[in-house]
Amino acid sequence: MAEQRKDIAARLKELREIEGKSAEEMAAALRVPLAEYQAYEAGTADIPASALHDAAHLLKIDLTDLLTGQAPRMKLFSVTRKGGGVTVARRMDYQYRNLAANFAGRKADVFEVTVPADAGESGAHANSHPGQEFDYMLEGRMLVRIHGNELTLETGDCVYFDSNHGHSMQALDGKPARFLAMIF
Numbered sequence: 001m002a003e004q005r006k007d008i009a010a011r012l013k014e015l016r017e018i019e020g021k022s023a024e025e026m027a028a029a030l031r032v033p034l035a036e037y038q039a040y041e042a043g044t045a046d047i048p049a050s051a052l053h054d055a056a057h058l059l060k061i062d063l064t065d066l067l068t069g070q071a072p073r074m075k076l077f078s079v080t081r082k083g084g085g086v087t088v089a090r091r092m093d094y095q096y097r098n099l100a101a102n103f104a105g106r107k108a109d110v111f112e113v114t115v116p117a118d119a120g121e122s123g124a125h126a127n128s129h130p131g132q133e134f135d136y137m138l139e140g141r142m143l144v145r146i147h148g149n150e151l152t153l154e155t156g157d158c159v160y161f162d163s164n165h166g167h168s169m170q171a172l173d174g175k176p177a178r179f180l181a182m183i184f
Contacts, residue, residue, distance in 0.1 A: 002043075008052070009043035011066055015059045016041075029058050031128075049096055050127035050163075053109065053183060057130060063109055064101040071104070078103035085112065094169070099180075109183045115142060115171040126166030132184045133163040140177035143170040153179075 016026055027037035030051050039045035047055075056063040064072045067086055072078075078100060085097035095114040100106055113135075126145065135144070136158040144151045147165035152172070161167065163183065171177040 005046060006043040007069065008047065008067060009041050011069055012047070012055060013041040015061060015066065019059050021058070026055065026058065030054055048127050049094065049111075050129040053129045062104070062106075064098070067098065068101070072102045072106075073104060074102045075104050107184065111181045111183070112138075113169075113179050113181050115140075115169050115177045115179075117171050117174050117176050126168045128166050129163050129183065131163055132160065133167070134158065134160045134182040134184070135169075136180045138178045138180060140175050141172040142177035142179065143172055144168075145170075 016023070023037055023041065024034055027034040030037060032040075032051065036045065040047045040051070052066060053063060056066045059066070062072055064070065064086065080099045080102075085099045086101040087095075087097050095116070097112045098109065099112055100108075100110040135153070137153045137155050139155055141152060141154050144153055144159060144167065146159075146161050146167045151159060153159060169177065169179075
């Protein structure tokens, strides 16, 4: 995980410099203090998935480029087999697998997200990112907080929301919660 973080940090810094943006501009656009953004680029702090998504958008690149250093190549279709996808081990409270990373020019990012049972209140940290999000529960139960509202979702439930507003997920019942997240 630390090696992946260092690789992503190096790509983030290099792409920012290529785009001619300052660290201050990126920090302001990502709505984080400059010191936190600098820790992202140094590889000493985990970058939340929402910040990765926003940074890719700001740098006019595909999220896959930032995560893997390789551009997606598939244009007609892309298959991700069971257990496959690009793993994004960004935070202790959520585990992500990008299920459509190899499709070039996609209109949405699709993730399988697991919120571990032991994430507890750490999963309550709100994230936000441009666009909209659709989450479909695959297993478990989860408390979803969206802009001051609390919803309990169970297997088969779904929620669609404006992801510009702070949102967080927390597994319930001492069991992990797994859901499909589509970010538009």
